[in-house]
Amino acid sequence: MTYFTGLRCVHCGREYHADEVDYFCPACGYHDGILDALYDYDSMRKEINPATLAGNGNRSMWRYLPLLPIADQTLIPHLQVGWTPLYDAPKVAGELGVARCWVKDEGRNPTASFKDRASAMGVVKALEKKASRITCASTGNAASSLAGFSAAAGIPATIFVPARAPEAKVAQLLIYGAQVFSVQGTYDEAWELCMAAAAEFGWYNRNCAINPYLIEGKKTVSLELVEQFRTLTPGSFPDWIVVSVGDGCTIGGVWKGLKEMHLLGFIPRLPRILGVQADGCKPFLTAWRDNCGLAPCDANTLADSIAVGHPRNFSKGMRAVTESGGAFVSVSDEEILGAIPMLARKAGVFGEPAGVAGAAGVKRAVESGIIGRSETVAIIMTGNGLKDIQSAIRAAGNTIAVQPDMEEVRKAVNTAVTV
Numbered sequence: 268m269t270y271f272t273g274l275r276c277v278h279c280g281r282e283y284h285a286d287e288v289d290y291f292c293p294a295c296g297y298h299d300g301i302l303d304a305l306y307d308y309d310s311m312r313k314e315i316n317p318a319t320l321a322g323n324g325n326r327s328m329w330r331y332l333p334l335l336p337i338a339d340q341t342l343i344p345h346l347q348v349g350w351t352p353l354y355d356a357p358k359v360a361g362e363l364g365v366a367r368c369w370v371k372d373e374g375r376n377p378t379a380s381f382k383d384r385a386s387a388m389g390v391v392k393a394l395e396k397k398a399s400r401i402t403c404a405s406t407g408n409a410a411s412s413l414a415g416f417s418a419a420a421g422i423p424a425t426i427f428v429p430a431r432a433p434e435a436k437v438a439q440l441l442i443y444g445a446q447v448f449s450v451q452g453t454y455d456e457a458w459e460l461c462m463a464a465a466a467e468f469g470w471y472n473r474n475c476a477i478n479p480y481l482i483e484g485k486k487t488v489s490l491e492l493v494e495q496f497r498t499l500t501p502g503s504f505p506d507w508i509v510v511s512v513g514d515g516c517t518i519g520g521v522w523k524g525l526k527e528m529h530l531l532g533f534i535p536r537l538p539r540i541l542g543v544q545a546d547g548c549k550p551f552l553t554a555w556r557d558n559c560g561l562a563p564c565d566a567n568t569l570a571d572s573i574a575v576g577h578p579r580n581f582s583k584g585m586r587a588v589t590e591s592g593g594a595f596v597s598v599s600d601e602e603i604l605g606a607i608p609m610l611a612r613k614a615g616v617f618g619e620p621a622g623v624a625g626a627a628g629v630k631r632a633v634e635s636g637i638i639g640r641s642e643t644v645a646i647i648m649t650g651n652g653l654k655d656i657q658s659a660i661r662a663a664g665n666t667i668a669v670q671p672d673m674e675e676v677r678k679a680v681n682t683a684v685t686v
């Protein structure tokens with residue numbers, strides 16, 4: 268059963284019953300009135316504790332049902348989301364200059380990104396509402412993920428992506444059968460268009476920043492991390508959890524999940540959160556450093572998944588870093604490109620630019636003294652490298668062209684040109 272009790276506005280603190288509101292606080296509007304899902308943690312302890320979870324055979328995000336806002340389990344789509352691997356990555360730790368480093372490979376989800384945790388939740392909520400259609404705007408991964416989960420749940424989907432979305436993500440959208448609007452503009456413009464269309468046509472809105480349930484899906488990555496560390500390194504937990512930041516929903520979900528596991532007694536202390544942005548698009552970093560409000564900016568980075576000039580979940584994203592005593596850093600596109608082969612060669616994990624940005628961010632944070640060399644980090648690698656082949660190719664180096672002739676191979680091996 269679920270211990271979900273209702274929703275609270277992060278801005279004005281008003282509380283609502285789940286059936287009183289769909290998405291955001293009506294008093295504050297969708298810019299400010301983001302809602303937080305509430306639970307009865309005291310009652311849930313007998314159902315969610317280390318012993319009950321250890322005996323739970325469900326190897327997906329749904330093993331945490333009491334901590335999720337879902338009443339009817341029969342609506343859960345069949346695709347397996349979550350329980351992604353967590354790898355100890357000593358060579359990456361050496362490269363980044365930290366004592367120990369783990370990588371959680373979220374590229375292993377059904378549509379190859381972290382967004383599947385949110386989409387799985389989104390389609391359940393749409394089915395609960397008996398929605399005729401579900402929609403979202405996305406830099407690419409939320410879209411391809413929603414397309415996949417809509418197909419699995421049998422709900423039509425309409426998707427708004429900026430024209431620059433990488434081809435592989437667009438291919439996913441079309442293959443899963445979504446109706447796709449390629450907006451000749453930025454992600455921010457696609458977002459506004461989607462919001463207007465959802466309101467006008469009455470479609471269910473999967474935009475993570477305004478739909479309070481999606482972060483509940485995203486937080487499951489932290490619930491897993493905590494459980495996986497209990498097995499891997501009993502009694503200890505990394506000093507830092509690292510994730511790249513666009514709209515701020517992912518980092519907000521990560522932090523909520525950690526706080527819940529702390530509240531439920533799974534971890535003795537909370538880690539700090541490192542939010543990583545791109546040099547060419549860092550509204551969170553700017554606001555955090557200057558201790559001021561959000562100033563939307565341009566989005567100049569090849570890491571399309573975090574090319575978000577106007578973050579839609581500013582409050583939850585900012586809270587993750589300030590409450591945890593963490594930090595924001597930014598990295599250049601060159602550093603991001605360099606992190607793709609680094610992570611692939613030192614840990615065997617192939618990520619897209621925004622997926623590996625976290626790793627690049629750790630290096631920056633160590634160099635600038637934010638993360639100490641004796642500290643430990645867990646990097647959430649958010650998306651698979653095959654999502655953006657153009658960037659991977661730029662980072663990868665070249666093949667060695669030969670005729671089908673052993674003599675040419677011999678020559679190349681002996682002169683050891685490129686390896």
Ligand SMILES: *Cc1c(COP(=O)(O)O)cnc(C)c1O
Nearest residue numbers: 408513514515516517572649650
């Ligand atoms: C969406 C996304 C992010 C950032 O998540 P936000 O909720 O927008 O902050 C990071 N990496 C990848 C691969 C993503 O798709």
Ligand SMILES: [Zn+2]
Nearest residue numbers: 276279292295
């Ligand atoms: Zn409010």
